[in-house]
Amino acid sequence: MPRPTVRDVAKAAGVSLATVDRVLNGRNGVRSTTQARVLAAMKKLDYERDIMAANLSKQREYRLAFVLPTGSNTFMREIEAEVEQLRKTFERARVRLQIITAPAFDGRALAETLDRLDPCEIDGVALVATDAPEITAAIEKLRANGINVVTLVSDLPTSPREHFVGIDNVVAGRTAAGLLGRFCSGRRGSVAVVAGSMMLRDHAERRSGFDQVMRDEYPQLNVLETIEGYDEADRVEDLLSAHLRQHRDVVGIYSIGAGNRGVARTVPRMDLSPRPFVVVHELTKYARAELLSGVFDAVINQDVGHEIRSAVRVLTALIDGRPIVKAQERIRVEIFMRYNLP
Amino acid sequence: MPRPTVRDVAKAAGVSLATVDRVLNGRNGVRSTTQARVLAAMKKLDYERDIMAANLSKQREYRLAFVLPTGSNTFMREIEAEVEQLRKTFERARVRLQIITAPAFDGRALAETLDRLDPCEIDGVALVATDAPEITAAIEKLRANGINVVTLVSDLPTSPREHFVGIDNVVAGRTAAGLLGRFCSGRRGSVAVVAGSMMLRDHAERRSGFDQVMRDEYPQLNVLETIEGYDEADRVEDLLSAHLRQHRDVVGIYSIGAGNRGVARTVPRMDLSPRPFVVVHELTKYARAELLSGVFDAVINQDVGHEIRSAVRVLTALIDGRPIVKAQERIRVEIFMRYNLP
């Protein structure tokens, strides 16, 4: 019992190949009763279009754009490098990738970049969203132009993006709290929190998850207000140093994102005793080094390779009108310590 | 610049389509000088066979078998369920999956099962290996019959299997030690270790990684000898209870595999104070429940869905003679706590 083809459907429905084709590809000129007969036959035979044959025939190309923030953010640059590296692999599957950058921490500039995308040249977009109304509008415009849109790493659930590729950041924050809380078991004192900007939805969500668990399960730990470093190592260093001088009882540090280098520079210099436990996000080359050197205790990570492959799978499925395999597309919250570095 | 086809290669090499085809598919009747010219042209044009078109033409089907141990092992049964669930998805890509079971903890029976596989009906095999010489021989035989073989979950590196789909179990053991050590920070006492059988390579490797880190970094913790439970909950319960009565200073428990239910039953009954920290393997439904109930502190997991998809990707690639994307196929050592359960 090989899988059924259009021929089988045509035979079963008592119509010609041409008619099945018209139904299948939504061309007009088919009476609704005939269409119903064809659809019934497809259902009865459990017919599924052979995507490979279809793409071969169609000579389809998937032209996808990744829109990333510019700047020195190591994590973003690693995404960029990974896209470059995967480009050739994807071209074998007729997927062409393009990287487009837009100024970080600047909603208007990102919106303008999105507006400039030409629907004739792009079939799908994966973007690192920032939480601003103009982005929502830009995504709406893209969708209206027939471009499929997914968000990457940082979501914008109020927009009509069709999927989010990234971790559940509230869960990530809860995980950080679970680790830091257990690491500090027995101690009491303060926990410092460093982020890039609370305007970034992913950072805000992590903080919220972190606070939930800290409040409920580790009330003996006093979570301090967030330091916003805007991805500038010097700024993080200044603010965090001042913070640590002011709060001599810091036993743990949570770096929510975009500030790892600053934290790594500050902690050893302050010569604290006992050494605070440090949990950070994103296993960049810096984070890896600090894990090995013992400055960082755990890194919470999202696998960049998985995310890019997931974004490509989801976008091509959306373009084809295929269903998305949810279980396959869930991005894991990974935890690394120096013992399980890849 | 669309990707080159056999026609382009033929033109560039100054030969006919038939000759290119003969080179490409290893048919004979091509002078070696001509073959060299064709290969040179392929390289120059960066020609890559269009696998989709090739499969369409060939009407290729990939017939893969998953060989799993029988018995009540929840993890194995979850693999089985996942294969069932993914079957339909893979059939769209012309991959037919078959599950074959063989008695657990019995090398001879597994070898016989492998020997019975018919090369005319199977193109590739993924098996959960046990560490026995007859398995190596059986794998050699399969390979000699042109069947591609990968090991799943538990490896057999001395055999000619072409790939291992699973986590690095030494790293997993090290990770368990890293977690348990940090969780117990400040305490001193003993750590109990429960496994299925030290004959299983994955269990032995985990123990070895665990010991490395414990010895080097947590010398104040005394790691006890391994309890072997052979996947029988009652046996685990008996042995572990006796163990805990004998060693009143147990502060941590590491369940290496195939004994979670026994551990979960024993720990609350013993009413130990302070409650020992418990780290186990494999996020089965039982482990998940105990994580939520607070009996288990962390679960080290390998994602079954990823592993099956990886095994299928690797086997089909081997069958096609395509290269394997190493980075994509590395299975992660995942850590779950109650805060980041999916």
Added chain:
DNA sequence: TCCGATCTGATGTACGTACCTCATACTGAA
């Protein structure tokens, strides 16, 4: 009843590869 509009069928080509047949060109050795 007949017209024009709308459906439907029949048929062909194309995508890139695999595999087949048959004819012809070339090679090396007798």
Added chain:
DNA sequence: TTCAGTATGAGGTACGTACATCAGATCGGA
């Protein structure tokens, strides 16, 4: 030089789908 054997070319069909064209069927309305 001739012949067997090998190399190569030319051309075809097939896979399952997409898409185009044109002829013929069917329909509703006048």
